[in-house]
Amino acid sequence: MSRFDPRGRANRALLVGVSEYDHTAPDPQGVTGQLPAVRHNRKTLEDALYRGGVFGAGEIRPLASPSRGDFTGALHRAVREAEGLLLLYFAGHAVVTDTHTHKLHLQMRTARMVAGEELPGAVSFAGVLSELCAPESRAEKVLVILDCCYAGNAAAIWHRFEAPQESREKILLLMSVQPNRCILGGDADVATPFTREMVRVLNGGGEVWLSDLFLQVKQRMDEAGYEAEDNDPQKPQALAPPWDAGADVLLAAGPVRSAAPAVASTPAPESETTPESEPAAESETAPESETAPEPETAPEPEPVPETVVLTAAVSAPGPAQPSAPAQAPTPTDASSSTSPSPPSPDTDPDTDPDTGLDTDPDPDPDPDTDTEVDRRRWFRLLERPLALFRAVAERLGRTVLILLLTLLFTGVVGGYGLFVLIGDSGSCRPALELRLLTDPDLEPAIKAAADDYVASDANTTDDGCRRSGVTVYSAGAAGVVTALSKRTDAWQRPRDDDNPQRDIGPQPDVWIPATRADVRRVTAAQEDRVFAHLTADDEPFAYSPVVLAVPKGLDDAVEPTGRTLSQLLTDLEQAPGEAEVRRPDPEFADSALLATVGLYGGRADARGAELLITQSGRPESSAVRLLCTLPDADAVDDRSVALVPEFLLRSGVDCHPATRAPRTAVYPDDVPGLEPTFVRVRWEDAVRDADARSAETDRFRSWLTGDEGRKALGEHGFRSAQGERSLLDPKSVRDGLIDEIRPADSAEPSEMDTALERYGNAHGPGRVLFLLDSSGSMAGLWDGSSGGPGIIEQTLTGLGGEDEYGVWAVHGLKGRTHTDLLPFGTHARRDAERALDAARVRDAEADPSAALLDALAFMRERGAGDERPQLIVHLTDGEDDNRLTGDGLERVLDRARAAGVPVAMVTLKNGACDRDRPGTRIAEAGRGRCLDAGDDLVPTLRDEVARTGTGEE
Structure with a gap:
């Protein structure tokens, strides 16, 4: 082998x-x-x-x-x-x-x-x-x-x-x-x-x-x-x-070669690095013993003749080396998968203990970009000639060799990087690194624009040196608003119990939220002692509407414009097929929170509105991740309508090899769009390089909000922030997008805060009532993990210590048609399991209509004072469905529509969820699920319960 x-x-x-x-x-x-x-x-x-x-x-x-x-x-x-x-x-x-x-x-x-x-x-x-x-x-x-x-x-x-x-x-x-x-x-x-x-x-x-x-x-x-x-x-x-x-x-499988030098406390000139030297990545590590030797002091570089124009570029072509920012951290559900943990001043020797700002930015480029792939290819092609030329340079002298190489390389590689061959990178001081914090959905586009800026003429000095680098990282929008308003002290001096540098990332110089309303949310909630001072632009520099990305085949059911989000969701619900509407986590991505503002609209019941969103387990943290995970199953991808920023349909998401279902953008007219805004962040007592940092931040802002920045953002599908919001890049208009749209009103801080609070309530501790058919016909479907009690036991992992739940044993035709098997309330899981293990089949028939009417009334009363999620699970063998007919069935349907409590109808035999069967009709009336033995019953029911409950660790 x-x-x-x-x-x-x-x-x-x-x-x-x-x-x-x-x-x-x-x-x-x-x-x-x-x-x-x-x-x-x-x-x-x-x-x-x-x-x-x-x-x-x-x-x-x-x-x-x-x-x-x-x-x-x-x-x-x-x-x-x-x-x-x-x-x-x-x-x-x-x-x-x-x-x-x-x-x-x-x-x-x-x-x-x-x-x-x-x-x-x-x-x-x-x-x-x-x-x-x-x-x-x-x-x-x-x-x-x-x-x-x-x-x-x-x-x-x-x-x-x-x-x-x-x-x-x-x-x-x-x-x-x-x-x-x-x-x-x-x-x-x-x-x-x-x-x-x-x-x-x-x-x-x-x-x-x-x-x-x-x-x-x-x-x-x-x-x-x-x-x-x-x-x-x-x-x-x-x-x-x-x-x-x-x-x-x-x-x-790489050749023997040197690596791009790491910035150290005593930086060595790039010309000192040869293919025979240790790789630069090891300059941060000790060699073969536990104690690293003291670094050698680099010799003074020889002066370069002033008549020769040199460049610090190491990628071809271009005037300056594109340096992707130091890898900045994100929290656990962070959207940037390549970002390491934030440095803490207590542990990072390159962090200023007074300000918490990084004084030793990492110049390594981002290996995920096409530019970086090309750069590495050029290195491989040129590294051996470079070593030879440097050796010759030591013998012939710089002046003679410069004249020869100028003629040679002007003809061969267009004057590529003479400085790389004989120049001394030590003559370019390490560039100042700017920290840019943004929304998870904006991160890919902002990072690409920042890379363009770093490589641009605007960021290059007359002698070819890079002025600054830009580290782009993201964190959950709600967490950033809280940190900038209430935790700036801990951001400068982290504690074990309060560490925004760990939870959010380094102290930013620039913040680009997805909407200017976030700035007002911060300033409105700021406490007396604030260590971060925000200066926001008056206007956003780009725009992208939040759209319903509808798969081909379902797009005929909805109008592309002129409808509210609620109306569009109703249209999709009534359309042929099984459309499912998915949305990222509103507590993490602003695009999802803005969609939630439209979803709740004038509704008094956030819990009912949330029933329109398909959710199994925890939602994806961002629209980028949502669009990445949908293709995992073709059937899910083909029927899933995604609430996402429009620009992601243009620029795409580069995180999955699978082919995605083509989608059409539908524009709700009551959902505020993304309006990224440039915000300057100044930290108290961060004075050591304040002037230089301010100057470089202003330079980057001018580029990003100017023509070149607009061009870069246009290539990623953004629109103009003014007027009719036309696409910045006319070539971005493709099948499924509209060139000019009428934008929805801008987001209001109070609307966002209210929607976030109501979302939290609607996804807080839940209430679940199980109805377990305990009639005699269940005797053959009682024992073991596939029996009635065993199935309920397997769903308990979706319920946590703060969730309220109970189990009714359903039996009897007269008087009270159920008894408490597990009283309604909070329970330790083992107590609930013991109660289910003790359950017994009764020598009686059952009346499911009477039990369901009682359950719907019981749960409606429990949920009258709040928006906590609720669920009724009715588990049966279907033998008594003859009592779910006529007037009895109609009364159940009417109460299910009015109660606002989803009902999961679970039958342990096939065919119970066919069209017009009682279980199907009751589930549809209560916006629940109908499951029978032909479904993947246990995991699907467990997901339904987990959606309502808070779950166990």
């Missing part, structure tokens, strides 16, 4: 680095401490893998300090997308609950240490293996790399793991330490030893196979004498040896 070369396949690398934890010592349930070194792990390994050439653009996803849910979601997606090599890397805290059975748990950001086998916020390694071996996994090879305490225990878990042999054989393990050993956490300046040496080998150049990597890392760590806790030697482990051809995987 030949060794596995994954190049050319759909590969995925998920790099999980948990450097920040919510609960740390001295909290009795906290982990031992923060792990600032892990931030270096994630960044240096990502860079090494990109250089290696095995993983292409968009195939590497760093995950910075995720929660358990974010990790499992990202892993599930990587498993589905990978067809060649799937690489999973984890660095962070890990624990074992039993060293004899090797129960290993990887601890995510929210991890807590409690007694027992289950650890909140942790993921069992056995569960990770289950996901990696899932039937939908198409990866040919899976490499798991663990840099954590007890990493070596993973091998024993793999040996005992039950899975098909072909699934087990494709999994390879690389572990940082032997079993039952803890490793040292490292320090804030460098990566941890195992990852540090692994990156060194990957950066060594040429082909690096897994077998080579393991043997070299093992040798280097042994020679360096790295130690685990208690002075034990740290010895990396691997599952695959002895290596055979079928167990070896190519991890790097």
Whole structure:
């Protein structure tokens, strides 16, 4: 069997680095401490893998300090997308609950240490293996790399793991330490030893196979004498040896070359970097021992003749090197998947302790852009000639060589970058880095525009140096409004219990909210002591309406303009087919909150309005993520109407290989559109480079709001912020879009705040009433997980400690037609399970119409004073449906329409949900679901209950 070369396949690398934890010592349930070194792990390994050439653009996803849910979601997606090599890397805290059975748990950001086998916020390694071996996994090879305490225990878990042999054989393990050993956490300046040496080998150049990597890392760590806790030697482990051809995987295929230099406290001139030197990514790490030597002082650069015009560009063509901003952090549900965790002044040596601002911006370009791919290709073509020319330069002298090379390169490469060959990058000081915070949906377009600015003439000095870089990152809109209005003190001086730098990101110089109303929401809620001062432009610089993106085939049911959102949703509901309306999370993306403003409109009942939105589990955090996930299932994509900003239908979303259903934009006339606005943020006491920062911010603002910025935004589908809101780029008009529209009124702060509050109420603790048919005919459908009580038990995971619920046993034809099996109220899950286990079939018939009428009246009374979500679940075998006919059925239908409580009609036999059957009609009247044995009954019902309840951790 030949060794596995994954190049050319759909590969995925998920790099999980948990450097920040919510609960740390001295909290009795906290982990031992923060792990600032892990931030270096994630960044240096990502860079090494990109250089290696095995993983292409968009195939590497760093995950910075995720929660358990974010990790499992990202892993599930990587498993589905990978067809060649799937690489999973984890660095962070890990624990074992039993060293004899090797129960290993990887601890995510929210991890807590409690007694027992289950650890909140942790993921069992056995569960990770289950996901990696899932039937939908198409990866040919899976490499798991663990840099954590007890990493070596993973091998024993793999040996005992039950899975098909072909699934087990494709999994390879690389572990940082032997079993039952803890490793040292490292320090804030460098990566941890195992990852540090692994990156060194990957950066060594040429082909690096897994077998080579393991043997070299093992040798280097042994020679360096790295130690685990208690002075034990740290010895990396691997599952695959002895290596055979079928167990070896190519991890790097790049040539021996130098990397773009990292900015350090003592920056070295670029001309000092040669192909024989250490890669620049390692300049941040110690070499082969735990202690890094003092950096050498770079020699003074020789003066360059003033008659020669030099450029600092390293990509061709163009006057300046496009530098993507330092990777900025986002929160767990953040929309930028490539952003690491924010630095904290307590741990980051490059952060000003007084202001919290980064003084050492990361100049590494964004590897996800086409520009970066081209840049790397140019490096590969030119790196060896560059090395030769530099060597000749030392012998011939600069002046003679400059004259020769000017003639040569003007003809060959259009005067490309003489400065790269002989110039001294040390003559260009590190550019000032601006921090730009924006809305999750705006982030891709704003980042692309910022990249254009960084490479533009406006951002280039006369001698070819870059003036500034721009770091673009996003965070949930509601969280940003709260942080800027009430948490600016903690933003400057984070605390363990209040850390906007962790939850939002670095202190921004520029904020671009999706609507100017957000600025007024901040200023209206600001408290007396404010450390961030906002200066907002009077007008937005672009516009994009929030539209209903309707799949082809459903678009004939709605008019493209002139209707309110509620009217459009009613039209879709009455149209043939099964249209489902989906919306991102209004607590995270402003586009979703603006859609919610229109959805509620003049409605007095937010709970009823929310029934118009299809939602299974937690909504996607942004419209970008929503449009990414819809193609996961063709049937869902073809019938899903998405509430999203219009510009995303023009620019698209580059996050999924699947083909999306074509969609037409429908323009509700009562939903405010996105109006991105430039807001300058000045932080109190941040005076060290205030003038320079202000000047560069003004320069960027002039470019972004001027002709060049409008052109860049036009290419992404934005419209003019004034007049008829025509598209900035006429070429953006395509099938499904309208050139000129009449915009809805701008958003009002009070409307947004009210809609957000009502949304929270409508999705707060819920109420669920289960009606369990306990008549004699249920005897054969009672026991086991597929019986009536067992099915209800399986839905209880969707209910949390604050949810109210109860179970009625339905039996009898006269008098009271039900008895309390579980009283209505809040319950511990085990108490509810015990009550269901004690349930018994009665020797009686049942009257479902009487029970449903009582249940609808009961729930309507409970929900009269609030907007909490509610649900009635009626579970039966259908034998007594003959009592749901005539006047009895009509009374149930009338009450279901008036009560405003969804009813899920669940029948344990086939055919109960056919057209015009009682269960179907009652479910439709109550805006609920009808399920029978022909459906995927248990998971679907569990989703319905979870939509109403708050769920358990």
